[in-house]
Amino acid sequence: MKQRPEKFFDEHGNRLDGRQRDEMRPVDINIGVLSNADGSALVSYGKTKVIAAVYGPREPTWRYNVLPDRASLYVRYHMAPFSTEERKSPAPTRREIELSKVIRESLEPVVMTELFPRTAIEIYVEVLQSDGGTRTASITAASAALADAGIPMRALVGGVAIGKVDGVLVLDLNEVEDNFGEADMPVAAAPDLGLITLFQLNGVMTLDELKEGTDMALKAIERIVEKEKQALRESATEVEAL
Ligand code: ADP
Numbered sequence: 001m002k003q004r005p006e007k008f009f010d011e012h013g014n015r016l017d018g019r020q021r022d023e024m025r026p027v028d029i030n031i032g033v034l035s036n037a038d039g040s041a042l043v044s045y046g047k048t049k050v051i052a053a054v055y056g057p058r059e060p061t062w063r064y065n066v067l068p069d070r071a072s073l074y075v076r077y078h079m080a081p082f083s084t085e086e087r088k089s090p091a092p093t094r095r096e097i098e099l100s101k102v103i104r105e106s107l108e109p110v111v112m113t114e115l116f117p118r119t120a121i122e123i124y125v126e127v128l129q130s131d132g133g134t135r136t137a138s139i140t141a142a143s144a145a146l147a148d149a150g151i152p153m154r155a156l157v158g159g160v161a162i163g164k165v166d167g168v169l170v171l172d173l174n175e176v177e178d179n180f181g182e183a184d185m186p187v188a189a190a191p192d193l194g195l196i197t198l199f200q201l202n203g204v205m206t207l208d209e210l211k212e213g214t215d216m217a218l219k220a221i222e223r224i225v226e227k228e229k230q231a232l233r234e235s236a237t238e239v240e241a242l
Helices: 094-107 134-148 175-180 207-241
Strands: 027-031 039-045 048-058 072-079 120-129 158-165 168-171 183-190 195-199
Touching: 027 134, 027 207, 039 134, 048 134, 072 094, 072 134, 094 120, 094 134, 094 195, 120 134, 134 158, 134 183, 134 207, 158 175, 158 207, 168 207, 183 207, 195 207
Parallel strands: 072 120
Antiparallel strands: 027 039, 039 048, 048 120, 158 168, 158 183, 183 195
16 A cells, blocks of 8 residues: 655645646557457556457347347456556455446446347456556546447547545546545546536535536546547558558
């Protein structure tokens, strides 16, 4: 476990990793990084790195998953044992089961599952390195991987967390800010549909902070989704050039 820092801002008001309060970590999106999956994406938000692999629509592996009118969406979020400072047990934890559900629910509104009844779309997310914001980076990676798999979607989804540290709202929490801050608010949205698909708040905020934080998150998500689109366009160009 990391130590609580004495303060979260330096004398210039910059965060401990040098960012301003409304600055994202560098976002990097690589599409089609796995050849055995139908679609894949490797996403990093600074030191947080996640990979998503998508299969389907295909014959469901488990019969109970069959839905007569649409495809069932399955998500497994998992943290690799080497993703944390101390080795994490590879066995799925309650947190990972909960986050798998949260990630699935943030994607369900945009995936056109009604086009593929009685099939399954499976999304496997593996956290390779964790430094805060893994659920939101996972949502971005899963959205990009679904698009890479050619699965029809109404829009792309992106995610980012807002937090409050030392009484100040900050964009894209890292692990120390998440663990020792006063509030953590992960948000996912599909800007092209004007939809928020995930909204969680742990901790305490005023109503004004909640509004300002939501605006901050939505602006950042617009930029993240633009990056997804750009990465998808570039990967299509690469395929055409083959
Ligand atoms: P998120 O990654 O979406 O912010 P949490 O708020 O639950 O999810 O976790 C915050 C951060 O705490 C994670 O990104 C990770 O860096 C760290 N963390 C969470 N679970 C563990 C764990 N089992 N072992 C070590 N670090 C963890």
